[in-house]
Amino acid sequence: SQTIHQWPATLVQPVGSPLSLECTVEGTSNPNLYWYRQAAGRGLQLLFYSVGIGQISSEVPQNLSASRPQDRQFILSSKKLLLSDSGFYLCAWAAKGSPGEKLFFGSGTQLSVL
Amino acid sequence: GDSVTQMEGPVTLSEEAFLTINCTYTATGYPSLFWYVQYPGEGLQLLLKATKADDKGSNKGFEATYRKETTSFHLEKGSVQVSDSAVYFCALSQGGYNKLIFGAGTRLAVHP
Numbered sequence: 001s002q003t004i005h006q007w008p009a010t011l012v013q014p015v016g017s018p019l020s021l022e023c024t025v026e027g028t029s030n031p032n033l034y035w036y037r038q039a040a041g042r043g044l045q046l047l048f049y050s051v052g053i054g055q056i057s058s059e060v061p062q063n064l065s066a067s068r069p070q071d072r073q074f075i076l077s078s079k080k081l082l083l084s085d086s087g088f089y090l091c092a093w094a095a096k097g098s099p100g101e102k103l104f105f106g107s108g109t110q111l112s113v114l
Numbered sequence: 115g116d117s118v119t120q121m122e123g124p125v126t127l128s129e130e131a132f133l134t135i136n137c138t139y140t141a142t143g144y145p146s147l148f149w150y151v152q153y154p155g156e157g158l159q160l161l162l163k164a165t166k167a168d169d170k171g172s173n174k175g176f177e178a179t180y181r182k183e184t185t186s187f188h189l190e191k192g193s194v195q196v197s198d199s200a201v202y203f204c205a206l207s208q209g210g211y212n213k214l215i216f217g218a219g220t221r222l223a224v225h226p
Contacts, residue, residue, distance in 0.1 A: 004157075006157075032211055032212060034213070034214075036216075038219075042218055043118070043120075043203070043216040043217050043218040043219060044158075044203065044205075044214075044216035044219075045216075046213055046214070046215070049211055049213055051211060057211075059213075090157065090158065092158075094212045100146035100163060100165040100207060100212070101212045102148070102160040102163065103158075103160070103212065103214055104159075105150075105157040105158040105159065106157050107155075107156060107157040108157055
C-alpha cells in the first residue's frame with residue numbers, strides 16, 4: 001500500500017534562518033506531488049506541484065522554493081525565513097490519471113517562525 | 115479565478131443532531147468537487163467526491179450532492195457522533211494535474 005511521510009511534525013525557526021521540509025512517498029511510482037500551506041484562519045493554499053523529477057510549478061510568488069531530486073521525494077526550502085512563512089505545511093501525492101483523482105496527504109508540519 | 119467558500123465555524127452540535135456544512139464554489143467549466151476531513155492530529159483524508167452535476171458522493175453516513183445550478187456542494191449527515199469531530203474542507207479540482215483549491219475549513223465539535 002502507498003504511504004506518505006512528512007517531517008518534522010513541528011518546527012520553530014528564527015527569522016532569517018534556512019528551511020528544509022522533506023516529503024517521501026512509498027508504494028507508488030511517478031506520482032504528482034504537491035506542497036500546500038494553511039496559514040492561521042485561512043484555507044489550504046497550493047504552493048508548488050510537480051509532475052516529475054526536476055519539474056516544479058509554482059502557484060504563488062513567495063519566499064519558498066521546491067525541488068524534486070528523486071521520483072518520490074519532494075523538498076520545500078527557503079534560504080531566509082520570514083515571519084509570514086509561519087503556517088501548517090502539507091505534502092500530498094496523487095496518481096496520474098483521469099480528472100478527479102484524489103490526493104493523499106501527509107500529516108503536516110507546523111512551522112513557527114519567530 | 116476559481117474559489118471555494120465554506121461556512122465559518124466552529125459548528126457545535128450534540129450527538130445525533132443533523133449536520134449541514136455549506137459549500138459554494140466559483141469556477142469556469144465543470145470541476146470535480148470534494149470533501150476532505152482532518153481528524154485531530156492527522157493529515158487530510160478524502161471523505162467523498164462528485165465529478166459531475168447531480169452526482170451524490172457518500173461515505174460514513176455523510177452525503178453531498180453536486181448542484182451546478184446553485185454552484186453548491188453542501189455536506190450533510192443525519193446523525194452525528196462524537197467521533198465526527200474534525201475539520202472539514204470543501205475543495206474543487208479543475209484542469210490538469212488534479213490541483214485542488216480548498217475552502218477555509220469548518221471545525222465541527224460534537225458533544226455527548
